[in-house]
Amino acid sequence: MKRMITTMTMTALVVSGFATTGTEKVEAATTYKVKVTADGLRVRTGPSTAYKVVGSVNSGQTFNYLGVSGSWTKISYGGTARYISSTYAKKYSVTTSSKATSGFSRPASGRIAQGYGAASGVYGYTFHNGIDIAAPTGTPVYASASGTVITSRYYGAYGNHIMMKHTVNGLSYTTVYAHLSSRAVSVGQTIAKGSRIGNIGNTGNSFGSHLHFEMHRGNYVYSASSAANSVNPLNYFN
Numbered sequence: 118m119k120r121m122i123t124t125m126t127m128t129a130l131v132v133s134g135f136a137t138t139g140t141e142k143v144e145a146a147t148t149y150k151v152k153v154t155a156d157g158l159r160v161r162t163g164p165s166t167a168y169k170v171v172g173s174v175n176s177g178q179t180f181n182y183l184g185v186s187g188s189w190t191k192i193s194y195g196g197t198a199r200y201i202s203s204t205y206a207k208k209y210s211v212t213t214s215s216k217a218t219s220g221f222s223r224p225a226s227g228r229i230a231q232g233y234g235a236a237s238g239v240y241g242y243t244f245h246n247g248i249d250i251a252a253p254t255g256t257p258v259y260a261s262a263s264g265t266v267i268t269s270r271y272y273g274a275y276g277n278h279i280m281m282k283h284t285v286n287g288l289s290y291t292t293v294y295a296h297l298s299s300r301a302v303s304v305g306q307t308i309a310k311g312s313r314i315g316n317i318g319n320t321g322n323s324f325g326s327h328l329h330f331e332m333h334r335g336n337y338v339y340s341a342s343s344a345a346n347s348v349n350p351l352n353y354f355n
């Protein structure tokens with residue numbers, strides 16, 4: 118068993134490499150992806166129009182980049198190497214790091230009292246756009262990712278709340294931290310992932326001390342009856 122673990126660690130080392138920053142080791146890896154720039158773009162089994170069409174992709178979809186062949190780009194499509202016209206494929210790089218510079222983490226400790234998704238409507242909404250983490254008032258709330266504070270105020274159903282804007286792996290996100298007992302940051306501040314931004318409370322439309330946490334792709338969009346652009350935070354924590 119020990120031997121197996123050693124082997125796996127070595128593999129990870131080779132694949133990603135290590136870069137040293139200051140006193141900390143930061144694992145970093147750069148991979149290439151392809152973004153489709155046209156709707157209905159045909160996916161083929163080989164690098165010419167003579168090959169069979171096995172599917173079509175739309176503008177904005179992304180795939181792992183596997184290489185080029187003439188004017189065709191090789192992508193991983195459903196786990197298989199396939200080809201799309203390079204005219205409508207934009208290659209870009211993604212750098213990931215295992216340390217504080219990438220990804221999202223749980224903003225507070227505590228029990229998940231309510232998950233993301235359809236809700237009864239008892240509390241005025243039929244879709245719960247975030248997760249509720251129940252913990253005593255005063256429990257620290259941390260920035261889920263590095264970013265900028267765009268809202269910090271006491272207002273409406275969220276009560277004392279903070280919103281942050283993030284860019285993670287080239288994508289824009291907004292996080293919401295609601296029902297706080299106190300806020301420790303103000304609009305315009307740049308906050309590092311894991312920094313304390315406030316404390317859990319029971320303000321606004323809240324029935325018991327908890328953190329209501331939301332994640333949105335792009336800007337914040339409110340909806341009490343659908344997901345809108347919100348995502349399930351539990352799928353993003355690392």
Ligand SMILES: [Zn+2]
Nearest residue numbers: 247248249329
């Ligand atoms: Zn909630």
